[in-house]
Amino acid sequence: MPKKIRHIRSKLFLWYKKNQRPLPWRETDDPYRIWVSEVMLQQTQVNTVLPFYRAFFPEFPNVKSLAQADITDVLKVWEGMGYYARARNLHRAAMTVVEKYDGKIPDNWHDFRKLPGVGDYIASAVLSIAFHEPHAVVDGNVKRVMARLLQIDAPVNKSASYKIFKEACETLLDRKHPGMFNQAIMELGALICKPRNPNCGTCPLQSFCRAYQCQTLDEYPKRIKKPPTPEYHIAVGVVFKNTRVLITRRKLEGLLGGLWEFPGGKVRNGESAEVACVREIREEVNICVEVNSFLTRVKHAYTHFKIYADVFCCNYLTGNVKLNGPIDYLWIKLQDIDRYPFPKANHKFIPLLKQMKL
Numbered sequence: 001m002p003k004k005i006r007h008i009r010s011k012l013f014l015w016y017k018k019n020q021r022p023l024p025w026r027e028t029d030d031p032y033r034i035w036v037s038e039v040m041l042q043q044t045q046v047n048t049v050l051p052f053y054r055a056f057f058p059e060f061p062n063v064k065s066l067a068q069a070d071i072t073d074v075l076k077v078w079e080g081m082g083y084y085a086r087a088r089n090l091h092r093a094a095m096t097v098v099e100k101y102d103g104k105i106p107d108n109w110h111d112f113r114k115l116p117g118v119g120d121y122i123a124s125a126v127l128s129i130a131f132h133e134p135h136a137v138v139d140g141n142v143k144r145v146m147a148r149l150l151q152i153d154a155p156v157n158k159s160a161s162y163k164i165f166k167e168a169c170e171t172l173l174d175r176k177h178p179g180m181f182n183q184a185i186m187e188l189g190a191l192i193c194k195p196r197n198p199n200c201g202t203c204p205l206q207s208f209c210r211a212y213q214c215q216t217l218d219e220y221p222k223r224i225k226k227p228p229t230p231e232y233h234i235a236v237g238v239v240f241k242n243t244r245v246l247i248t249r250r251k252l253e254g255l256l257g258g259l260w261e262f263p264g265g266k267v268r269n270g271e272s273a274e275v276a277c278v279r280e281i282r283e284e285v286n287i288c289v290e291v292n293s294f295l296t297r298v299k300h301a302y303t304h305f306k307i308y309a310d311v312f313c314c315n316y317l318t319g320n321v322k323l324n325g326p327i328d329y330l331w332i333k334l335q336d337i338d339r340y341p342f343p344k345a346n347h348k349f350i351p352l353l354k355q356m357k358l
Helices: 002-019 031-041 046-059 063-068 071-078 085-101 120-131 140-150 159-172 178-191 273-285 334-339 350-354
Strands: 231-241 244-249 264-266 288-301 306-318 328-333
Touching (some): 031 046, 031 085, 046 071, 063 085, 120 178, 244 273, 264 273, 288 350
């Protein structure tokens, strides 16, 4: 077995050195930049991350500048990438690094793992790549490679399976070059051992792959079937008061925390979207409005649910804003809307608002 493991590592490294993508976070040994890249790459594909990664550092070139930034500015740079808890946690973690570690990112598991937003994957990736600490990463790409390579029957989307994959990865890990090994096996999953139609003909580990040898590639990785994704009908109101529109800010914790949005909420059974819009605005911000016109319908998918939102232009009638849910509000001019970070679903109709002549 030790000899076979050495062959696997050797073939993997040779392939990686020849075929790795030229990505900006692979061109630095700065722990801060490596850390930011790994946070961004959670739940998000490389091509999506690249422009956000490049835009991040002119604004926040080091951990101190990030720690001193306003969270709204951080969310604005993150706007459109989704999973905003990552940005909020990274911001909080940067403040901890500055306050507790004098701006130096911890190079050990005990301290780094305790930072906000740092789970086992982030800790393993950053410590192995930036500090050469021997920790094996386990992400979606890695689990897929390992499931096929070793014919692991544990479902990859079951939390209890993590320990099984972690132990397998720790066994294969090259402890002298942990960062390179981790990046190589993740790259193999991204470029060769794909979810569908893996490129087995060019895989450096083909001769070691049990699923390939047994012709059971289609059976791996194993997954538990998930129930259908629920879909919700939402009503959203763009409330006009003279030349300004009302926007509200979500609580800092939870889904889309800290972002600005137009008020609205779920349409109840038997309720029209127009009635729901007026009701939700009254309940959320304590003002009375009337629907003036239908703007558009937008659809958007989140991780665990989908929405279709009917968006209405509304006229302010009476009342003073009192918040029930949001933590802040503003009456803004439409030409100033780009100053504020909004969820992607709102961005699907904001261009229509910009075209309106008030």
